Amino acid sequence: MSFSKEELARLRARFLELMAQTGNVTDLARSLGINRNTAFGWARKAGLRSQRRQRPHPAPNEFTPLPGGHPAHRWAVVSEALRAEARGYPTPLEPVTVPNVLPETPPEGLQDRHTEFLEQIGAAPGRPLLLVPVRVFRVKGVEISVRLFSRMRQVSREQGRPDPLLLVFGDLGEDPDYTEEVLDEAAQEGVLDHVRFLDGVPLQSHRGTGLRWYLDEIDLLRVSAATGGGVLFTPNRPDVESVGLGSVF
Incomplete structure (x- = not known):
């Protein structure tokens, strides 16, 4: 969608006004029908930063694959906190904690x-x-x-x-x-x-x-x-x- 200079100036003014209320550039760009890159450029020139949206993890539902449906299943999580959370999942399988570790690097030099x-x-x-x-x-x-x-x-x-x-x-x-x-x-x-x-x-x-x-x-x-x-x-x-x-x- 293209805008005239007057329309673009009005959109920019409206965008900056709403930024003080919502603070999220992506949401505002979508609601005003403007390009995200243009919106980020306006915010940058005005010294404004987009506020990050916190999205909670969804709870397990019918589309969430859960372990425990097969005798061969074993379940590992990376922390005790996740293990405690997993106990509330609708499955009889008990997870074990296996912390993430980085692989060891070979001692030889670059090839x-x-x-x-x-x-x-x-x-x-x-x-x-x-x-x-x-x-x-x-x-x-x-x-x-x-x-x-x-x-x-x-x-x-x-x-x-x-x-x-x-x-x-x-x-x-x-x-x-x-x-x-x-x-x-x-x-x-x-x-x-x-x-x-x-x-x-x-x-x-x-x-x-x-x-x-x-x-x-x-x-x-x-x-x-x-x-x-x-x-x-x-x-x-x-x-x-x-x-x-x-x-x-």
Whole structure:
């Protein structure tokens, strides 16, 4: 939909007026029929930030697959808090707690696939790689990792160290509204050109279309360790154990 300059000016004024009441750019853009990028631009120029919407986890329903329907089922959750919550699920199976741990990285140095991958993403030699090994999903707190990354870049410059690069594992298409907010956060912090979204990580490293390398988690950890990087995990919920998911195996 196109607007005249007068209509656009009225929409912008109405948008800024409503921002003081609702505070969520995505919701306002949808209700006013304007492009989200335009709305984020107006908010940015006015010095306003979109308020994050807290979405509670849905309770189990008829569409929620639950363990316990087969004798071979075993149920694992990542924390005692999730184990306590799971006791209220309509299944006789009792979960066990198995904390998440990162895989061990092999001791050998980088190989050709690792150096080719670094070239693909535009990482100069010696530039630390910071990993955000989560989906681009609201409870994962990717926007907090972006803000933390911005501060880490500032400290690196002050100390004369190489600027780090941020790699986010998740798919940008999973939650488009939240993706817009994450990209806006990166733009606000001035780090958008220094963040790479991998759109998913394969179970095993392989070459894809155009002979590009797609590295698995272990290889990404190897590259991060070899470059002096690290892992950022910044859930935006106070009950961080809720960010983990139970598994049936």
